[in-house]
Amino acid sequence: MNKPRVVVEPPDSRGLRQVSTGGKPVGSAWSLQGLRKVLSRLGYPEDLDVEDRSSISWLGGDSGTWPDRTWRRRSTIALMMAGLLGSMALLVVVGIPDAIGALTFAGRVTGFLFAFAGVAQGVAALAALDYWGKRQLKLSGAVILLGAFIALATNGLLLFMWLQEREYTPYVLTYLPLWCWSLWALRLLVREKAWRGVPHPKQFAAGVTATTLLAAANLAYSALYQPTSAPVLFDLNVKFGTPQLDIERPIIHVPVTFRARNSGQIPAYITSDGYGIYGVSAKHSSDGSGLLEWRKMMDATSDGSKVGRYVKSPTRETISAARFYGPGNWLEPGEQYTQERVIQVPKSAKYDTLEADLTLTLMRKDRGRIDEEFASPHYSWHKSDRQFYCPPVECVDQIINRGRVLHNNNIINVTRQPRYVISYYGWTGSNAELQSYVLSYEPRDVLSFSEEMAEEDKRERKRYGVAEAKAMAAVPFAQLLRANEK
Template identity: 55%
Template sequence: MEQARLRVVRSPSRLSFMEKTPRVIVEPPDSRGLRAVSVGGTVVGRAWSPSDLRRVLRGLGHPEDIDLEDRRVIVWREAGSGTWPDRTWRRRTATAVMMAGLLLSMVLLTAVGTPDAVGALTFAQRITGFLFILSGAVQGLAALAALDHEGKRQLKYSGAVVLVGALITLITEGIFLFAWLQEREPTLYLPVCLLLFAWSLWALWRLVQQQVWRVIPHPRGFATGVALSGLLAATNFAYSAVYQPTSAPFYVTLTAKFGTPHTDPARPFVHVPLTFRVENTGKVPAYILVDKYLVYGRSADYSKDARGLKGWKKALENGTDAELHVTEKGSRTISAGQFAGPGYWLHPGEGHVKEKVIQVPRSVEYDLLEATLGVVAMRMDRGKINLLQLQRAHPSWHKKEGRFYCPKCSVMTIYEGVVRHNNNVINVTRKPRYVTVLWYGTKEDFDYSYAISSYKFNARMDPDLKELRREIEREEDRYGVESRSTSTRVSVAALMASL
């Protein structure tokens, strides 16, 4: 009897609570199966399922075991309590794919932009790097927004942020693929770029179907801003990669000069000072890829015959001098070597001087002494070389040199270093490039050859020389490689007379 009385007492209290509490309105499911829950005209939550609805009701103070069919508490609009069209796995899969694409794009843009932002030589190239990093940050925010947009959309502009992320991916991957099409070389980045490009098309198709731009206050202005941002990124890429490294002047000036000779008091020799100078008179820093100086003595046959220039056909063919009374009899190398060696660099206005002393016997039979200096330089605003690699010599006659060892080759020393373009978009869309310098020769003379190419030197492999030459020509133009040379002559008779 006492228990019955207690139940009678509690029931009116519960009825009173239900009468005072506003009724909960459950709206019909939207296109994704999500049902809005409102109280007094205000949306207080959204639910995918009955259990989801119960969580919303608990937050409103309703008991956990509330009867969802109680019309005094819950009103179902258009669809009853059994209508829950949400496809959980499809929704979660779409959310995962959307976030994965944005996060992968964030990682790629940050990885591409960081080397330029912190290490590029020019201001424009650094700005390009920072733009990529900033775009990566936006992609990270878009990934978080995708979690809300594909979920219950509690943030009004989450869909617009995801749309910006998808557009950034489309624009940047378009730039990457455009750069890749210039050479069409397979790289590890290519599958990622193709995957993200396809993902961006899927994401935009999905977002257009959802009409996410409707919540944007000024959709036309938004579209114009995104288009201008894409145009700015493409223009800045073209400016930093092509125009600026081409417009800045690049000059390396060489001089060679003989000094006043001196006699050796103890030996029958004459000491002839010789000064070489290399100066960067341009506006951009320069790498010295390879250099060579050469001093040789020239002997000649003389004749009073004045019937015409001696050897004029050969002179025209070789670009040498033709003289009326002199025919070159021969020449012999007196001194040869490197001026600074591979990997030396010069800033604008900076010069490097090397002084030598040439020793020749007093009874020398040479008529002229000639000194030549040749330098191959590369613009530093086009690329960055791993100097620790390039400055290391690899003699071909040492077995420990591995792929550089070549006992059947002529005696040579190999220098090799990786070169990276100063616009990292080009690096990630092409195979690695190498600076290769070969020194070879005999006891009488030596010479060099050089190349920038994707070929990694291996003494046991023969590359396709025709294709390699074409690539070398392209890379020399791309990295701004130029050759400079100078020469000077002095009369041995004049030297002896000045002693």
């Protein structure tokens, strides 16, 4: 057999021994069995005497020097891949929804960066097989180091955001252990100087740092700055039209137009809405003593503007009331919704004025999304709807809407509990009552009110930019009568 002499190099730090012939590497082996496989590929007989110095030259040890700890090396590979793949799955789950459907461009960029970072960790998991294997790729160590750094930064960010509220979410059971894992992985990789083989290590580190800063800046912009920099602006308008006298009956038909327009740059949900049309009458006070009743008026209406010097004991009757656009609907910037109503008022009615008002409670759409369930009403008088049913003798009849609120940023969704929005439209017999709450918990009894709900709502309203808008209009009833007499 005329074959070149085989040289078995000394074991490296992991126990792997390189095999060469004629000064050229031809393979590597972890054990004597692995060496025989290399020799077999080179055409040497399977029963070759490895102690024959004329065939094999041993450097840094003999045929019994195989320091590889297989179980330890494979355990390291398994643990490294498990952490990288787990972090990859988490980042993809967090990033994809924002990358596809975030409401802002910055939010989509942040989602894309998270998803891309997840893909990079998937590549790093594959590189772990090579790095703790035969290291056929020079950059495998650097790729794993990058993956571990991404895991430390992203899971550290998620953990930091969770610590701000410390609300339980199942995701905390992933990014908390993954953050601890990333510390272990980085310590191991730094100890082994995994960056060796990178052509320009300083430029590599600068690129990683720049990418991290870009992701942090996009997150801060989309989650903090942008949702507070532009206000929600709505124009509400209520207008009485030209009345018409019924040709057959002594009734006046009065058109009323209600309009809401989003004049700002931020889309907004309607969480509660309603309009009312009222007939107002009062006794005449020729002696000017009407102002003496201001205390009585404040107790009755909480509105001092209703006090007048020459009127006493005003009364207000509801002519018509209903919801306007409906909870769960929203208006984009520049969009408007108009509703026209025609009410019938007896010509003989003893009203002094007709009044109409429109009230909307709004929630910024760039801070959260309300699910479709919120648009479905529940009626407190329906026995079939057990959770919302309340006997009329115990409760005021109410229309209830309830749904979940998802945060505007999926990064926040995995570090916070879901929020709930609940809206009430109740009828007291004289006017409609509108209420809406945003809560960090799902109320068990949706028909009971408490100070806890009020305090919780106050805090969450600031978080989601909840605000109320109202418009009113009034017309003298005598003017309507004269318009029909001409």
